[in-house]
Amino acid sequence: MTDPPQVDSDDVEDAHPFILRLFITGATPNSVRAITNLKRLCEKHLPGRYTLEIIDIHQQPEHAELEQLIALPLLIKEQPLPQRRLIGDMSDTPRVLAALGLPGSKS
Amino acid sequence: MSQTVSDRPNAPLYTLPKAPTGITGLDEITGGGLPQGRPTLICGSAGCGKTLFSMEFIVRGAMQFGEPGVFMTFEEKTEELVMNVASLGFDLTQLQADKLLRLDYVHVERQEIEETGEYDLEGLFIRLGHAIDSIGAKRVVLDTIETLFSGLTNQGIIRAEIRRLFEWLRNKGVTTVITGEKGDGTLTRQGLEEYVSDCVILLDHRVSNQISTRLLRVVKYRGGVHGTNEYPFLIDEEGISVLPVTSLTLDKPVSSERVSTGIAALDKMLDGKGFFRGSSILVSGTAGTGKTSIAASFANETCQRGERCMYFAFEESPQQICRNMDSIGMNLQQHVDAGLLRFHASRPTLNGLEMHLVAIHKAVKTFKPTTIVLDPITNLITVGAMSEVKSMLIRLIDFLQTEQITVLFTALSLNTVIQEQTDEGVSSLVDVWLSVKDIEFNGERNRGLYVMKSRGMKHSNQIREFIITDSGLDLVDVYLGPEGILTGSAREAQELLQETGVALRDHAVSRKDREIERKRSVLESRVSALREEFESVQEELNRSYVEDELRNEVLEKNRAQLTRSRHKED
Numbered sequence: 001m002t003d004p005p006q007v008d009s010d011d012v013e014d015a016h017p018f019i020l021r022l023f024i025t026g027a028t029p030n031s032v033r034a035i036t037n038l039k040r041l042c043e044k045h046l047p048g049r050y051t052l053e054i055i056d057i058h059q060q061p062e063h064a065e066l067e068q069l070i071a072l073p074l075l076i077k078e079q080p081l082p083q084r085r086l087i088g089d090m091s092d093t094p095r096v097l098a099a100l101g102l103p104g105s106k107s
Numbered sequence: 108m109s110q111t112v113s114d115r116p117n118a119p120l121y122t123l124p125k126a127p128t129g130i131t132g133l134d135e136i137t138g139g140g141l142p143q144g145r146p147t148l149i150c151g152s153a154g155c156g157k158t159l160f161s162m163e164f165i166v167r168g169a170m171q172f173g174e175p176g177v178f179m180t181f182e183e184k185t186e187e188l189v190m191n192v193a194s195l196g197f198d199l200t201q202l203q204a205d206k207l208l209r210l211d212y213v214h215v216e217r218q219e220i221e222e223t224g225e226y227d228l229e230g231l232f233i234r235l236g237h238a239i240d241s242i243g244a245k246r247v248v249l250d251t252i253e254t255l256f257s258g259l260t261n262q263g264i265i266r267a268e269i270r271r272l273f274e275w276l277r278n279k280g281v282t283t284v285i286t287g288e289k290g291d292g293t294l295t296r297q298g299l300e301e302y303v304s305d306c307v308i309l310l311d312h313r314v315s316n317q318i319s320t321r322l323l324r325v326v327k328y329r330g331g332v333h334g335t336n337e338y339p340f341l342i343d344e345e346g347i348s349v350l351p352v353t354s355l356t357l358d359k360p361v362s363s364e365r366v367s368t369g370i371a372a373l374d375k376m377l378d379g380k381g382f383f384r385g386s387s388i389l390v391s392g393t394a395g396t397g398k399t400s401i402a403a404s405f406a407n408e409t410c411q412r413g414e415r416c417m418y419f420a421f422e423e424s425p426q427q428i429c430r431n432m433d434s435i436g437m438n439l440q441q442h443v444d445a446g447l448l449r450f451h452a453s454r455p456t457l458n459g460l461e462m463h464l465v466a467i468h469k470a471v472k473t474f475k476p477t478t479i480v481l482d483p484i485t486n487l488i489t490v491g492a493m494s495e496v497k498s499m500l501i502r503l504i505d506f507l508q509t510e511q512i513t514v515l516f517t518a519l520s521l522n523t524v525i526q527e528q529t530d531e532g533v534s535s536l537v538d539v540w541l542s543v544k545d546i547e548f549n550g551e552r553n554r555g556l557y558v559m560k561s562r563g564m565k566h567s568n569q570i571r572e573f574i575i576t577d578s579g580l581d582l583v584d585v586y587l588g589p590e591g592i593l594t595g596s597a598r599e600a601q602e603l604l605q606e607t608g609v610a611l612r613d614h615a616v617s618r619k620d621r622e623i624e625r626k627r628s629v630l631e632s633r634v635s636a637l638r639e640e641f642e643s644v645q646e647e648l649n650r651s652y653v654e655d656e657l658r659n660e661v662l663e664k665n666r667a668q669l670t671r672s673r674h675k676e677d
Contacts, residue, residue: 025229033225057230061237068214069230071259075223087259088224099221 018042018050018100019079025072026058030089034073037090045102123330126174126246126282129167130160132349136325136334142305145329146273146283150294150301151310156321156342157286158183159192160310161248163346164284166197168246169207174282176246177209177238181254185210195346206242211235215258222260228268232275244281251286256297266299273303294326305329311337320459323349339461348465350502361385362511366478369408370401372582373541376558376567382539383563384477385511387504389533391518392543396554397575398517399423401541402480403432403439404580405515409478410442417476418450419467421486425450436578449474455486460499463487467503476512483517484533497533504536538562543573546594553594556582572598 022038024031035054042050057063057072067076075086077100084099125139134140141147141164149157158180165176180188188210189199202208211234239247252272255265276283285304287295294301294309301307307326312319322337340349365380374381382388388405390398402418409416420428428450429439442448451470455463471479487496500516507514518533534540540559545552556573558566571582572594586593586601593601 023230025227025233028227028229030225030227037224057233061233064230064234064237065211069234070213070215070255071220071226071228072230073226074230084221085219086221086223088222088226091224092222095221096223099223 017079018046018077019053020050021053021055021076021078023055023057023063023067023069023072023074023076026056031056031073033089033091034075037093038075038096041090041093041096045097045100125331126168127172128164129171130163130347130349132338132340133323133347136323136338136349137306137328138332141282141284142329142331143282144277144280145305146276146285146303147306147308148285148287148295148300148304149308149310150287150289152289152312155310155312156340156347157310158188158250159195159342160308160347161250161284161286162188162192162197163195165208165246165248166192166199166202167346168282169202174245175207175209175242176248177211177235177242177244178248178250179211179213179235179238180250181213181215182251183212185212188212195344197346209238209242209244211238213254215254217258217260220259226261226264228255228265228272231268232272236279239279239281247276247281247283249283249285251288252300253288253296266297269299270303301327306331310340318456318459320461339459339465341462341465343465345469348469350461350465350468360509360511366412366513367408368401369404369406370580370582372571373401373556373580376569376571376582377539377561378564378566380564382513384513385508386513386538386562387507387536388513388515388539388541389518389537390515390541390543391520391534393520393545396543396545397573397580398519398543399428399482400432400435400575400580401543402482402515402517403428403437406448406478406480407432407437407439407442409513410439410445410447413447414478415446415474415476416442416448417470417474417479418448419470419479419481420450420452421455421481421483423482424452434577435575435580449476460487460495464499464503468506471507471510471512478513478515479507481514481516483519485519497536500533501536534559544570546572546592548594549597551595555585555592555594 020038020042022034024034038052042052055063057069063069067074071087073087073089075090075096077084077086080101084101086096086099090096124143125137125141126143127134127140128137149160151157162178165178168174168176178188183191192199199208199210203210213231213234235247238244252269255269256262259265273283285300287297287300289309290296290298294307304327306328309324309326311322311324313322314320321340321342323340324337325333325335338349340347362384364384365382366384367374367381368377390401392398406416406418418425418428423431425443429443432439439448443450449470451466453463453466467479467481484496484500487499504514516533516537539561542557542559544555544557546555547553554573554575555570557570558568570585570592572585574581574583586598
């Protein structure tokens with residue numbers, strides 16, 4: 001149930017696209033909330049310059065060991081560096097933005 | 108987790124199934140192992156052997172009981188873990204290749220993680236579930252989930268999730284061992300694991316008198332009887348060994364077979380046959396009374412019968428004992444070479460009492476002797492308190508009696524309070540107590556041996572003099588004279604004196620005999636004189652009688668003649 005990379009190709013004004021990977025577990029409330037929260041946030045703050053891959057580790061359990069997964073949902077910011085890991089349902093918007101290094105966190 | 112009563116009406120109650128750990132002694136304490144399909148907590152402070160304990164549970168499960176296991180480590184990397192347990196002979200790489208083991212290192216780093224709301228530990232569940240399913244694991248170790256608390260901030264979530272994890276593991280039907288660091292006044296730091304576990308085992312590492320002892324205690328065991336005491340355990344090159352200390356019942360087999368002591372005269376004191384097989388013998392005495400010699404001659408005798416003997420020396424080295432016994436005509440080296448005699452020499456302070464006990468256990472299990480010698484047990488007091496030594500010896504005697512092994516202890520008695528207690532403390536346990544005493548008399552020290560007690564046989568109540576000669580040990584009767592017991596040169600002097608007395612008496616007797624002879628001849632000559640006298644008197648008497656006869660005859664004749672002549676005249 002890997003979603004195809006959602007690329008908003010309207011205008012690529014930034015040279016640093018965000019590559020995000022979100023690990024979820026099926027359709028648990030936390031997972032669903034995390035997806036909606038993250039999508040909304042990305043649309044608002046990173047329109048058109050992010051790739052989001054959503055991985056359900058129920059389907060691909062081997063990822064669990066590979067990526068050292070414990071707490072879920074987990075968002076990994078692969079690009080731009082440094083890599084960051086965020087856990088939770090992404091409801092704490094200021095923290096998410098801070099972790100992603102986005103200036104919108106102050107507003 | 109399927110504890111149900113069988114449908115059949117008369118079926119016995121279904122008791123808790125147990126997963127054997129394969130750890131020496133632990134299965135005895137827990138009555139078969141850890142609760143199968145349920146979580147068990149192993150807790151203790153740092154360095155008490157938690158990881159090793161859980162690793163042994165997994166490895167033995169995989170190797171001995173055909174139950175594959177998952178070892179999830181939160182603290183040590185898998186490579187480190189593999190290296191650390193390689194010293195115990197566990198080849199984790201091979202086990203992993205054989206699909207009997209799966210190692211999983213879970214890395215939790217607080218720095219790298221930003222918490223942004225509600226989360227759960229589903230990742231851990233899936234990971235664990237995947238690991239379990241991939242090899243069909245029956246056993247799981249989590250070492251240690253406490254790390255989660257330091258890696259993640261939301262304690263409420265973690266606590267709830269750990270509860271859920273335990274429930275999930277139960278439903279999976281895997282026997283789980285989790286480890287936990289001991290907290291302040293609680294069994295674990297979080298005070299959570301002990302409540303969700305069905306069995307709690309507490310490990311402890313205690314140092315007293317600079318000697319450390321590892322101890323294990325089963326704190327809780329739902330649905331099972333278990334030993335509640337603290338049991339010492341040992342980690343050595345073969346893993347963990349726990350000592351199920353005392354057997355609770357006294358129903359050991361007994362033998363009425365007798366074994367020689369190696370000293371013929373001592374056998375004679377013990378009903379002529381020696382000790383019972385499987386009995387315990389204490390030889391006590393002051394320094395230099397020949398305790399080791401008695402012990403060695405018993406060992407020598409055992410080997411000469413072709414049986415095996417194990418000699419635990421706490422004072423002397425094996426070479427020293429062999430050399431010393433050579434001087435009294437005992438060749439112990441030949442038995443060592445023949446593999447019948449094995450020495451196990453160690454200083455008592457090398458390790459704690461329990462370690463000694465475990466060492467003895469192990470040695471006995473591997474060498475299978477029929478006789479063991481402990482020389483001397485009193486040195487163990489330097490390691491532990493009196494009561495500890497006693498309890499250790501009780502356990503040792505218990506163990507040896509169930510194995511039908513004859514054991515001989517030597518004990519040094521000094522004239523101090525502690526040592527007297529030793530005798531008393533141990534002597535009530537042993538079956539035979541031989542006491543070797545110094546008898547100081549007439550400017551020399553001699554050894555006296557007597558049997559203080561000997562259960563189940565007639566035995567001499569006499570003190571014998573115990574002599575050590577070039578050709579071995581012997582007992583001689585002491586001289587009981589009017590002045591009391593005489594030993595050594597005093598005994599010899601007394602014997603000489605007796606011999607002189609005999610010679611003198613012989614002489615006196617012959618002189619008296621001659622006197623009697625003379626008296627008889629005197630009397631006899633006197634008797635013959637009297638007889639002569641009697642004969643002459645008789646002759647005299649006879650003569651007068653004949654004369655009277657003659658006279659009467661003549662008179663008669665004359666009278667007749669006269670008568671006749673008168674008639675003629677008529």
